[in-house]
Amino acid sequence: MPRAVRDGFVASLALVPSVFVYGTVFGGLAVQAGLRAIEVWGMSLLVFAGASQFVAVPMLAAGASPLAIVVTTYVVNMRHYLMAATLAPAFRGFSRGWLAVVAHLLNDESFAIAVARHNPPDPWVYIGSAAAICGAFLGGVVVGTQVGGLVADPARWGLDFAFPAVFLALVAVQLRRRADWLVALASAVVAVAIALVLPGNWHIVVAGVAVSGLAALWLAPEIA
Amino acid sequence: MRTEVWLVIIGMAVVTYLTRAPLLLALARRPLPPRVRLWLRLIPLAVLPALALPMVLVDHGRLTLSLAHPPLWGAIVVVVLASRRVNLLVTVALGVATVAILRAVG
Numbered sequence: 001m002p003r004a005v006r007d008g009f010v011a012s013l014a015l016v017p018s019v020f021v022y023g024t025v026f027g028g029l030a031v032q033a034g035l036r037a038i039e040v041w042g043m044s045l046l047v048f049a050g051a052s053q054f055v056a057v058p059m060l061a062a063g064a065s066p067l068a069i070v071v072t073t074y075v076v077n078m079r080h081y082l083m084a085a086t087l088a089p090a091f092r093g094f095s096r097g098w099l100a101v102v103a104h105l106l107n108d109e110s111f112a113i114a115v116a117r118h119n120p121p122d123p124w125v126y127i128g129s130a131a132a133i134c135g136a137f138l139g140g141v142v143v144g145t146q147v148g149g150l151v152a153d154p155a156r157w158g159l160d161f162a163f164p165a166v167f168l169a170l171v172a173v174q175l176r177r178r179a180d181w182l183v184a185l186a187s188a189v190v191a192v193a194i195a196l197v198l199p200g201n202w203h204i205v206v207a208g209v210a211v212s213g214l215a216a217l218w219l220a221p222e223i224a
Numbered sequence: 225m226r227t228e229v230w231l232v233i234i235g236m237a238v239v240t241y242l243t244r245a246p247l248l249l250a251l252a253r254r255p256l257p258p259r260v261r262l263w264l265r266l267i268p269l270a271v272l273p274a275l276a277l278p279m280v281l282v283d284h285g286r287l288t289l290s291l292a293h294p295p296l297w298g299a300i301v302v303v304v305l306a307s308r309r310v311n312l313l314v315t316v317a318l319g320v321a322t323v324a325i326l327r328a329v330g
Contacts, residue, residue: 014316039229046237056236066228070235079271080243086267088251099252103245108275115268158324160279161298165319167276168299169306174269183269191274195282207274208267215270216263 008128011113016136018162019050019109021154023140026053028149033061037145044141048104048134051201052076072200079204083111090114090121105130109166116170179219187211294326 023044030040035057047053052073059069083106091099102123110133114126143150154160175181191207256264280295281287289296302319306312 011312014313018320035229036226039226039233042230043233043236046233047240049240052236052240056232060229060232066232066235069232070239073236074239074243077240077243079275080240081247082267082271084244084247085251086264086271088248089256089261089264091248091252094252096249099249100245103248104241106244106248112268112272112275115272119265156324156327158294158298158320158322158327161295161320161323162316164276164279164295165298165302165316166312167272168280168302169312169315169319171269171272171276172303172306173309174272175307180269183266184273187270188273188277192277192281192287195278196285196287199285203278204271204274208271211274212263212266212270215266216259219262219266221258221262 002124004122004124005128005131007117008110008113008122008125008130009132010128011117011125012109012129012132015109015162015166016132018154018159019133019136020140020143021149021151021159022050023137024144024147025140025149025151025154026050026057027141027144027146029054029144030057031145031148033057035060040141040145041138044138047073048107048137049073049077049080050107050137076201079108079201079208080106082205082208083108086115087111087121087123087126090123090126094123102127102130105134107133109133109163112167112170116173119174179215183211183215186215292330294323294330297326298323 026044027040030043031037035043043053043056055076056069056073059072084103087106091102094102105127107130110126110129113129114121117125151157151159171184175184187207190211191203194203194206276299280299281289298319301322302315305315305318
């Protein structure tokens with residue numbers, strides 16, 4: 001168990017600089033938008049979903065209705081359903097209390113690392129990764145609220161690209177059978193097409209459910 | 225204490241938790257039929273490209289397939305290195321460096 005935790009932690013180091021810097025950018029932006037540091041920390045701790053927080057802060061600053069902000073947050077985070085369903089069987093032996101805590105730490109990056117390392121995913125790899133990502137994000141947010149974003153434009157340093165880079169690298173190592181390639185390519189095409197017409201994160205939810213679901217109906221279950 | 229800001233934060237926290245916890249708790253403790261297991265195995269293969277490709281190819285709602293688009297080259301570097309089983313940290317660092325250099329010269 002401790003070894004797998006370390007594996008997940010170490011595998012996540014590729015993302016720690018980007019997650020940290022984006023945390024500082026979020027903290028800096030949120031304070032500039034008029035939030036107090038304690039509110040920014042509270043949001044980062046209680047919501048802990050970076051993309052939806054980046055969407056919510058300008059809405060809060062612009063005086064959007066609370067309901068609109070909460071609904072938008074829900075839609076942006078609906079992709080968690082897919083990740084939770086995928087990770088769930090790995091957590092068979094865990095108590096309900098543990099599951100309730102582990103659920104809160106669910107994030108795209110740790111999901112990607114856990115599913116790419118082992119099949120079925122190793123829960124301890126996921127926990128090690130979640131610790132690294134959570135620490136980097138919250139640390140970045142605290143620094144950002146106190147001194148502002150460390151980098152005015154993270155994209156200039158390519159830091160925005162670390163996220164798709166990790167997702168691409170982790171899917172590339174999982175492509176073994178021809179069916180795997182078909183699912184990945186079909187999902188990429190569907191997701192890009194949807195992203196061009198729908199805002200938010202609908203492309204992840206729709207491509208993720210529809211392409212994997214159709215493939216599961218069509219393929220023989222023995223290859224599970 | 226600004227009550228309205230905290231109400232929004234708590235609302236965001238509740239709906240986000242509702243996207244994370246229910247399926248994790250419901251599916252962790254029961255054996256699943258083979259076809260559902262197959263589906264769960266295929267979800268990462270669908271979700272990961274669905275996360276990544278729009279980040280690389282879609283910019284402000286428009287498709288950017290131009291060769292002058294640095295993330296496209298970064299993505300090629302990453303996929304080539306990763307499929308040769310190069311270490312994740314090295315792969316991502318070289319992908320990020322590719323994008324940063326192309327943006328600096330571009």
